[in-house]
Amino acid sequence: MFCPRCRNEYREGFSWCRDCEVALVEILPGEPSENAIDNRAIAKKEVRDAAQANAEAESLRILELGLVLFIAFGYSLVASLHHLWYGWAHGSGVPEGDPIWSALGDVAASAPAICVLLYVLSRQGRGLRQLGVTARWSDLPLGLAVLVLSWSFLPLLLLGLMVFGRQHGPLSASLRGAHWHAPRLSTAVLTPLSLMGILCMAAEEELLVRAYMMSEVLDLTGSAFLAIGASTCLQAFYHLYQGRGWALIHASTFLVYSLFYWKTRRATPVVLAHFAHNLWLGLSQPGF
């Protein structure tokens, strides 16, 4: 037994401190019991373990994000770097292939990457639904709205560049080369296989770089700015093999898609918008 005031210890049978005139207590105030000490140590260990497990889980998610992007876009990134270094556009001068085999190649290139994404998500107990892949009627009008918005964003970008006197940059060069009269449409891409190829490519880009990458960056850093910036920049960067001008044009489109995804967390409308965008490019500029 202890005196709570002078903190002296007494033998069994005493219950009163005669010096301080107070009743004795079993535990001194401010000194936790052994059980309490044990519980606190266990709690501390649990917190430490949880923090460590959390850090490991975060590292694994970063690794998985890198793996998925590396498998899907590794070569495009390298080709873009090569283009930046040597100024030579990948695929320039390559004869146009058979559209059927080209479409099959697109499917074979994008389907495995989507499967890798599904495999990685399954480890995390997630699926495409968690990334915002839905099947609602409202997806179609929303997709069209995103497409129109991304197209109307481009003139604003051009206007901005002209105002700042940068009409001699790579973007202007690309746009001067483009045909601004009403294009003659080619129906070569309107076959089921070609449409499938275009859809797979659009789904690969939007599911991986937009929905998955943005979700992961948002979860890991909590920064919407970083998520939008990383997604848009990466997508524009691996399009550099088409030339710097085209990459800038694509960047404005991807920025609109990223903003839409950030606000709504819905992936299907952006996949549809990207599909429609690529379909238009295929119709108006065969072999794009």
Place this chain on the structure above:
Amino acid sequence: MTEEDEDPLAAVEGPEEKALSSRRQGLGLVLLVVVARPLVAALEQWFAKPSGTTGADDDPALWALWAIVVSLSQLCLLAYVLSRQGRGLGHLGVTARWLDLPHGLGLAFLIRLPYMIGGLATHGAFGISLVSGLSMDRASLIELVGLLCLAARRELVLCAYLMTEVMVLTSSAVLAVVASIGLQALVHPSSRIPTLVSLLIRCLYYWKTRRATPLLLADLVSGLWVTLHTAGAGG
């Protein structure tokens, strides 16, 4: 209701079945990523006139970059799939022993032998392999790294991993050998008898020893031999 109540099969699936199912899933994914594009290109070569060379084929440096990036990404996927099953490349026979070097060199000679015999039978000579000198003129460092990455991908994914998984899943060594040779021949439609014999030697070696490093070394040495001789012959 729990998931197991909804799916009676899930309830009876034991840990062994789950492990096998996970291995089947992993094998399917790795093969899809590795084989899908080359398979379409091979089909195009078989059934249609190829659409011409790609940009990567024109430029040796870009070709090497392509080889490095594509091979590394596929090897990373293999390592990830194995890690999800609690395994690593060591389980496929990737070791670092002194014995790997002589084994690799011996195997390299063996896998070049069918080509030499083929050349002798067809042209009455050994071909470029023995008569031309070696040259380092056209073999840059990045191309050598590209060769190493391609060798690693071929031997680790299409031989070691594929054979290990098929043997575990079917318990048949013959099927494992046939699957590995068949898949490699399928994605390289220009394969002829010397190539098939060479593939058979590699698969039999792996089946007997379960060691992947000598295979990798042999593939690299064989690739280097051809590259340096081709450069020496001005090819």
